[in-house]
Amino acid sequence: MENFKKILGILWIFLALITAYFCVFEFGLPKLSTGHQEDTVFGIIILFILTPIISIGLGIFGYYALSGEYNENKM
Template identity: 60%
Template sequence: MNGIKKILGVVWILLGLATAYFGIAVLGLPKFASGKQEDLVFGIIIMLVLTPIITGGLLIFGKYSLSGEYDSED
């Protein structure tokens, strides 16, 4: 079971990196370039609030999983 947790740690880290890319390149930056006020507000919320929270949570969870913080002590 501990091996599965370590493998899932890698999965969480990869999901965190994918979320960072998606949040910045797909949702954030194109909204800044559109020129509309409602797109600008959405882009700011996505890039400065949601992307760091989601990405940080996934990366920290993956780091702890890889380091053995969630291992069973049987």
């Protein structure tokens, strides 16, 4: 089970990188370049609020899983 948790830790870190890419290059920057006010506000929210929360959260969770922080026999 511990190896499975480490594999999932790698998966979470990979998902953090993929999420950061999609939030910045597929959702955030295209919305900023349209010039409409509602798109600009949505792009700013995506880039500066949601992207860090999602990507850093997934990355930290993956790091803890990879480092063995969630092991059952840890004391």
